[in-house]
Amino acid sequence: MKNQKLRLSYFLIFFLFAFSQLKLTAQAIEGKKDLDLVFIGNSITFGSLLEKPLIEAPPVIASDYLRQQQGIGEVAFINQGRSGFTTVDFLPSMAGALIEVMDATHQLHNDNHRLLVFSISLGTNDSAEKGPNGSPVDPKVYHNNLKLITDQLLANFPDCKIIFQQPIWYSNNTHNRSKYMAAGLARLQSYFPELQSLVQEYSKSNPRQVFMGDQKGFEYFNNNYLTDLAAETGNDGIFYLHPNKKGAIVLGKLWGEAIYQRLIKD
Numbered sequence: 001m002k003n004q005k006l007r008l009s010y011f012l013i014f015f016l017f018a019f020s021q022l023k024l025t026a027q028a029i030e031g032k033k034d035l036d037l038v039f040i041g042n043s044i045t046f047g048s049l050l051e052k053p054l055i056e057a058p059p060v061i062a063s064d065y066l067r068q069q070q071g072i073g074e075v076a077f078i079n080q081g082r083s084g085f086t087t088v089d090f091l092p093s094m095a096g097a098l099i100e101v102m103d104a105t106h107q108l109h110n111d112n113h114r115l116l117v118f119s120i121s122l123g124t125n126d127s128a129e130k131g132p133n134g135s136p137v138d139p140k141v142y143h144n145n146l147k148l149i150t151d152q153l154l155a156n157f158p159d160c161k162i163i164f165q166q167p168i169w170y171s172n173n174t175h176n177r178s179k180y181m182a183a184g185l186a187r188l189q190s191y192f193p194e195l196q197s198l199v200q201e202y203s204k205s206n207p208r209q210v211f212m213g214d215q216k217g218f219e220y221f222n223n224n225y226l227t228d229l230a231a232e233t234g235n236d237g238i239f240y241l242h243p244n245k246k247g248a249i250v251l252g253k254l255w256g257e258a259i260y261q262r263l264i265k266d
Helices: 002-030 058-067 097-108 139-156 181-190 192-205 217-223 245-265
Strands: 033-041 072-081 115-121 161-164 210-212 229-234 237-243
Touching: 033 058, 033 097, 033 245, 058 072, 058 245, 072 097, 097 139, 115 139, 115 245, 139 161, 139 192, 161 192, 161 245, 181 192, 192 210, 210 245, 217 245, 237 245
Parallel strands: 033 072, 033 115, 115 161, 161 210
Antiparallel strands: 229 237
16 A cells, blocks of 8 residues: 555656646747746836726736737736835845845746746836935936846846836826925936936846836826826825826736837847
């Protein structure tokens, strides 16, 4: 009886191993890539104001979009959006947000056959006139902060890919617990050339590893804020900052399209 149980155990182990190898072989033949996605950002990434952020936030939508695309196998993701956070909050340190992100990434990504992708969307809170940690963040400081964050991720995950998703538009009277306003909106747009510059720098130091992601979202939400952003009551009237359910779907698809375009089609 013991020998029979032992043989059965060996058989099950062999079967599971063989099945996993066949799966990997089949996907390799089909040219499919399995993805582990880590979304780093602020309240917009997290899905603040959405009724069900766990199933409606942009990272969820982006991951669902990618699962439906040719050449994509399995897609796993974690949402590391943190409300109110700036690039300052994610700077490398012995404790804090980036350490937590990297710990969560190690738990998600434990198979080197899978492609690890960091999607980073930061800048909205950096641009504020007053309130969030470190704000207002000068464009050059924003550049340097993102570089420090990116360098740390590349050091800890040498085979990863990193995509910078351009922050989206907000109304020039945005003023909740933090003050953004027209000066903040102008500062936000001054970050865009810094993102492009960073990508150019990494194209030389880390070829095919750091990419520019979505750049359509800013203009889209500028033109569609009444239907795609939540109307929020603030200190200077009704303002528009966070995507509603419809807007989260649009933003998630834009992020998914950018990831697919940069990493699969290019």
